[in-house]
Amino acid sequence: MKPQEHVAAFGTIGGELRVGGMPLSRLAARVGSTPFFAYDRGLLDRRVAELRALLPDRVELSYAMKANPMPAVVHHLSSRVDRIDVASGLELRTALDTGIRPEAVSFAGPGKSPAELRQAVAAGIVVEIESRTEIERVIAAGDELGVTPVVAIRVNPDFAVKGSGMRMGGGPQQFGVDAELVPELLREFGAAGLDIRGFHVFAGSQNLVASIIAEAQRRTVDLVSGLAEHLPSPVRYLNLGGGFGIPYTERDRPLELEAVSSALHELVDGALSERLPEAVPVIELGRYLVGECGVYVTRVLDRKVSRGKTYLVVDGGMHHQLAASGNFGQAIRRNYPLVVGNRVDAAEDDGVTVVGCLCTPLDLLGDDVVLPDAGIDDLIVIFQQGAYGLTASPTAFLGHPAPAEVLV
Numbered sequence: 001m002k003p004q005e006h007v008a009a010f011g012t013i014g015g016e017l018r019v020g021g022m023p024l025s026r027l028a029a030r031v032g033s034t035p036f037f038a039y040d041r042g043l044l045d046r047r048v049a050e051l052r053a054l055l056p057d058r059v060e061l062s063y064a065m066k067a068n069p070m071p072a073v074v075h076h077l078s079s080r081v082d083r084i085d086v087a088s089g090l091e092l093r094t095a096l097d098t099g100i101r102p103e104a105v106s107f108a109g110p111g112k113s114p115a116e117l118r119q120a121v122a123a124g125i126v127v128e129i130e131s132r133t134e135i136e137r138v139i140a141a142g143d144e145l146g147v148t149p150v151v152a153i154r155v156n157p158d159f160a161v162k163g164s165g166m167r168m169g170g171g172p173q174q175f176g177v178d179a180e181l182v183p184e185l186l187r188e189f190g191a192a193g194l195d196i197r198g199f200h201v202f203a204g205s206q207n208l209v210a211s212i213i214a215e216a217q218r219r220t221v222d223l224v225s226g227l228a229e230h231l232p233s234p235v236r237y238l239n240l241g242g243g244f245g246i247p248y249t250e251r252d253r254p255l256e257l258e259a260v261s262s263a264l265h266e267l268v269d270g271a272l273s274e275r276l277p278e279a280v281p282v283i284e285l286g287r288y289l290v291g292e293c294g295v296y297v298t299r300v301l302d303r304k305v306s307r308g309k310t311y312l313v314v315d316g317g318m319h320h321q322l323a324a325s326g327n328f329g330q331a332i333r334r335n336y337p338l339v340v341g342n343r344v345d346a347a348e349d350d351g352v353t354v355v356g357c358l359c360t361p362l363d364l365l366g367d368d369v370v371l372p373d374a375g376i377d378d379l380i381v382i383f384q385q386g387a388y389g390l391t392a393s394p395t396a397f398l399g400h401p402a403p404a405e406v407l408v
């Protein structure tokens, strides 16, 4: 997608990008400092509404809050989604602080500490078991606390999904219990006083190809149908993962949500209803829910020309937005969409290179981008910043102040 398409999604007002219903320069004045992250409630609501309109009614929508754990964002979404998935004890507290029912919270991820597992069992949330050690620790915590732990088994599938930005299932993995070991695990622990709700399969992340997502969902239902007979009770919870990607670069095409949806309707009405009639299917999304709703706003500190190449030096950088610099697991660095946010209607002028304020050539935000003639104090906006921004970046590097974050 081109930067202008992202501008259109937010809208413009008086020649400026509109964020949270106001012109960007007014928002920047209200925030009082740059750089900052802004997340747009209207766009969040629009995204949830699109998903609700297209997903089958029986499917529950879960927010994987590690994508954006800002408490205001989590709180806003908590009344709009059905479930929240957490990945640490701190995220668990943030999720429960929204007032969501504990049973609507799940906790996935390798290496949960014994203290986190006790916290989760005590709270009565769904602990997603990633290993034999975890199941033993959960049972011990339940005994100690005098409660029945609520769990699901996270399964490392016997298939891999192509086309994911990050593959998290298939082959050897630190995630989940290998599918072929699940029957034995259930034989051993199925009657150990656990409330085992069902299964979770998460095959991968940042996938833009609808047919591959649909295939992973079909194979997940097949896999879980085979495992279901080993559970002491019917499968009531079936977390199908998610992995819906968003277009980060100009070459990326948006995911065809209609195609994912029609395949999912077929699966839910067909195989799932026949073989797992009591299972509530869950789609768990992080970046697809929040990624496109956020911008990172920086101010130009300097404009300099070095041997014919023009640089805009901004007051933000990879310490707040590691992914945009190309250092968050990307094989090839490509520019994130970027505009001069206080002059989006101005005619494009020339190619400039936008760099951050860190002392490393890695701190590159836009390599040779065509922008309107921009100079000191202009506001450079990077799109697709609602997920894996601030909390996925090395904020302590160079000791600059933390950026503000606002939900507007």
Ligand SMILES: *Cc1c(COP(=O)(O)O)cnc(C)c1O
Pocket (backbone or CB within 6 Å): 064, 066, 067, 085, 108, 109, 202, 204, 205, 206, 241, 242, 243, 244, 284, 285, 286, 287, 288, 387
């Ligand atoms: C990180 C994660 C997600 C969210 O991934 P996105 O690519 O942000 O949608 C979902 N489920 C699990 C188990 C995860 O670890």
